[in-house]
Amino acid sequence: MILQARTIGLLGVLMLALLMTACGFHLRGEVNIPPQLQTLTLSLDSGSAEFNRDLRIALAKAGINIVEGEPTADLYQLKVNPISSSDTVMARASDNDVTQVERRISAIYFIRDEQGKALWGPRTISTSIMLNNQDAEQSVKAAYNNEQMRRAGSLLANELLYDLNYAPL
Numbered sequence: 001m002i003l004q005a006r007t008i009g010l011l012g013v014l015m016l017a018l019l020m021t022a023c024g025f026h027l028r029g030e031v032n033i034p035p036q037l038q039t040l041t042l043s044l045d046s047g048s049a050e051f052n053r054d055l056r057i058a059l060a061k062a063g064i065n066i067v068e069g070e071p072t073a074d075l076y077q078l079k080v081n082p083i084s085s086s087d088t089v090m091a092r093a094s095d096n097d098v099t100q101v102e103r104r105i106s107a108i109y110f111i112r113d114e115q116g117k118a119l120w121g122p123r124t125i126s127t128s129i130m131l132n133n134q135d136a137e138q139s140v141k142a143a144y145n146n147e148q149m150r151r152a153g154s155l156l157a158n159e160l161l162y163d164l165n166y167a168p169l
Contacts, residue, residue, distance in 0.1 A: 033165065033167075036169040037064065038064055039066075040059070040066060040075070041069055041070060041071050046082060046107060050153045058154075058161045059161065071114045076112065076119065078110075078111060081107060083105055083106070083153075084105070088101065089101055097134075097135040098134045099132070099135045100134060103128060103130075105149075106125060107125055108123065108124050108125075109121055119169060123163055129148050129152045131148055132144075
């Protein structure tokens with residue numbers, strides 16, 4: 001009886017795995033960039049050197065070659081506009097000091113041809129982070145927030161890379 005229940009359980013898990021595979025489910029880590037985007041030029045106006053570096057690293061890890069210069073007839077440009085952020089207060093202390101903030105950062109990007117015409121975009125990418133200890137000493141708060149923003153820049157770069165998977169070029 002116990003053996004039969006295990007067999008039924010294993011069959012259920014196997015069926016679920018097969019259904020997920022059949023419907024096209026992929027883990028988020030898989031990146032399938034269209035062939036036309038395997039070589040790009042970059043125009044990064046994000047306003048964040050850390051984000052620019054993280055984006056270059058993410059693109060290189062995905063096998064995308066970055067060429068310096070202007071786009072040509074067979075070479076597209078990835079243009080990233082300035083990063084924006086907005087804060088939402090999530091918690092306050094008994095003395096009404098803010099203790100926790102959710103920061104949402106976002107950017108708009110385009111894939112452009114040599115004439116500057118957008119072939120894909122404008123596309124908005126965004127991520128959010130939770131900033132704790134907002135009632136700490138100012139230097140501690142600033143160091144903590146800077147470190148979290150560096151982490152968020154990396155997350156945003158990965159979001160852009162994942163979004164490129166869907167470019168219909």
